[in-house]
Amino acid sequence: MEKRKLDDMMPREIVAALDQYIIGQEEAKKMIAVAIRNRVRRKALPEDIKSEVTPKNIIMIGPTGVGKTEIARRIARLASAPFIKVEATKYTEVGYVGRDVESMVRDLMASSLNLVKEELYKTREGEVDHKVEEKLLDLLLPEADKKGKNEISEDVQKTREKFKDMLRRGVFDDKEVEIEQKPQLRISGVGVFPSQEMQADELNNMMSNIGSMFGQNRNQRKKVTIKRAREIIREEELEKLTNNDNVVEEAKKRTEEMGIIFIDEIDKICSKGSHNTQDVSREGVQRDILPIVEGTKVSTKWGVIDTTNILFIAAGAFSMSKPSDLIPELQGRFPLRVELKDLTADDFYRILQEPSNAMVKQYKALLETENVKLEFSDDALKRISALAEEANKRTDNIGARRLHTVMERLLEDISFNADLKRGETVTITKEFVDERLGGIIEDQDLTRYIL
Numbered sequence: 375m376e377k378r379k380l381d382d383m384m385p386r387e388i389v390a391a392l393d394q395y396i397i398g399q400e401e402a403k404k405m406i407a408v409a410i411r412n413r414v415r416r417k418a419l420p421e422d423i424k425s426e427v428t429p430k431n432i433i434m435i436g437p438t439g440v441g442k443t444e445i446a447r448r449i450a451r452l453a454s455a456p457f458i459k460v461e462a463t464k465y466t467e468v469g470y471v472g473r474d475v476e477s478m479v480r481d482l483m484a485s486s487l488n489l490v491k492e493e494l495y496k497t498r499e500g501e502v503d504h505k506v507e508e509k510l511l512d513l514l515l516p517e518a519d520k521k522g523k524n525e526i527s528e529d530v531q532k533t534r535e536k537f538k539d540m541l542r543r544g545v546f547d548d549k550e551v552e553i554e555q556k557p558q559l560r561i562s563g564v565g566v567f568p569s570q571e572m573q574a575d576e577l578n579n580m581m582s583n584i585g586s587m588f589g590q591n592r593n594q595r596k597k598v599t600i601k602r603a604r605e606i607i608r609e610e611e612l613e614k615l616t617n618n619d620n621v622v623e624e625a626k627k628r629t630e631e632m633g634i635i636f637i638d639e640i641d642k643i644c645s646k647g648s649h650n651t652q653d654v655s656r657e658g659v660q661r662d663i664l665p666i667v668e669g670t671k672v673s674t675k676w677g678v679i680d681t682t683n684i685l686f687i688a689a690g691a692f693s694m695s696k697p698s699d700l701i702p703e704l705q706g707r708f709p710l711r712v713e714l715k716d717l718t719a720d721d722f723y724r725i726l727q728e729p730s731n732a733m734v735k736q737y738k739a740l741l742e743t744e745n746v747k748l749e750f751s752d753d754a755l756k757r758i759s760a761l762a763e764e765a766n767k768r769t770d771n772i773g774a775r776r777l778h779t780v781m782e783r784l785l786e787d788i789s790f791n792a793d794l795k796r797g798e799t800v801t802i803t804k805e806f807v808d809e810r811l812g813g814i815i816e817d818q819d820l821t822r823y824i825l
């Protein structure tokens with residue numbers, strides 16, 4: 375998928391990009407694309423109207439394995455907007471042990487920061503890479519370093535050039551050098567940080583301060599390979615490059631204006647429909663989420679983040695519960711609902727071969743590495759799809775995940791014996807599919823265990 379800015383993409387284009395990976399589910403794709411676009415539109419509004427228009431959050435409802443998480447995952451890849459995916463079940467009510475819901479905003483900001491840094495790096499890639507290379511050369515040729523750049527003899531200069539070339543070709547990748555690494559010392563901004571990570575961070579700070587009192591805060595020398603050294607130095611240079619307020623400001627702005635938080639498994643924090651003693655705390659989590667979705671200020675080590683315009687996309691199977699089992703206030707904050715459909719044999723037929731990462735393509739590529747050419751006849755693919763649908767009907771409906779188990783079973787022997795088939799073409803026919811899988815599908819118990 376081409377990396378384009380999500381902001382520049384029209385809803386139609388966002389859907390088209392998703393189409394490369396997700397078959398069907400048109401409605402869900404459209405709704406998300408519109409929600410994303412609406413925020414760009416909102417940005418163009420005059421201030422007074424702008425503050426009135428808030429994002430319309432979405433709940434995606436659908437059975438397991440039909441593409442809910444997959445849609446989110448693909449949006450994330452597409453997005454140059456800050457995006458994170460979290461599991462609702464990971465959070466606990468404030469005051470209990472565990473992650474509090476505000477941490478999702480901090481995570482979003484962290485991801486935004488990475489994004490902005492990476493972009494900044496791209497624009498100054500050449501400059502950073504040049505610096506990194508020079509430093510690596512200094513490590514490889516320490517003599518030149520000591521004398522100072524002006525006094526380098528012609529010989530050394532020549533060696534340096536030669537080394538540079540070798541460095542670029544990766545000749546030194548595994549060579550070990552000693553580098554100085556700065557101790558991890560983060561200076562946090564002002565403010566109160568109630569969350570656990572923040573406390574950990576603070577603690578870290580204190581520890582290194584104490585360390586410095588006892589003179590332990592010197593740079594540490596350690597031995598690493600050139601490959602690793604390149605990463606470390608690049609990281610340091612990047613840090614230097616981006617260590618200014620503009621980057622944080624930009625990241626903050628993007629988090630607030632373009633951030634997307636995908637909350638998976640939202641149905642699992644419904645209190646009704648579940649019959650255990652955690653009900654109270656689940657409702658607590660919902661109550662904690664409420665202000666964040668509504669718009670609140672969350673303090674982070676980068677400053678205060680306003681969540682008013684962050685887009686929330688929640689998803690859940692809702693098999694044991696309904697969206698109406700969420701606390702009413704939260705229901706109201708997710709006005710857009712879209713249902714994802716059960717996948718049929720026709721969908722499976724397309725899912726097997728069409729997506730850019732389609733299963734058929736994957737298996738072909740895997741066997742190709744062993745010099746075995748794998749082919750599927752069209753009626754074989756149709757048969758596989760029909761069998762997958764059948765298995766979903768007879769036992770549990772696990773959606774497209776069924777295709778994985780079916781394909782594994784189907785290709786088991788071929789995968790195992792690939793070495794005996796080098797140079798051959800193996801064609802999977804309808805008869806082969808029937809032979810391998812027909813008996814299993816007939817027997818419900820077998821299906822339950824094997825597929």
Ligand SMILES: Nc1ncnc2c1ncn2[C@@H]1O[C@H](COP(=O)(O)OP(=O)(O)OP(=O)(O)O)[C@@H](O)[C@H]1O
Binds near residue numbers: 444
């Ligand atoms: N519509 C689809 N098109 C292409 N692939 C799909 C589709 N639906 C599901 N898949 C594939 O099936 C797998 C499972 O899908 P996904 O993770 O999106 O399930 P889900 O809807 O989030 O289910 P759950 O409720 O269990 O989390 C993914 O690896 C994905 O590649």
Ligand SMILES: [Mg+2]
Binds near residue numbers: 444
């Ligand atoms: Mg999922």
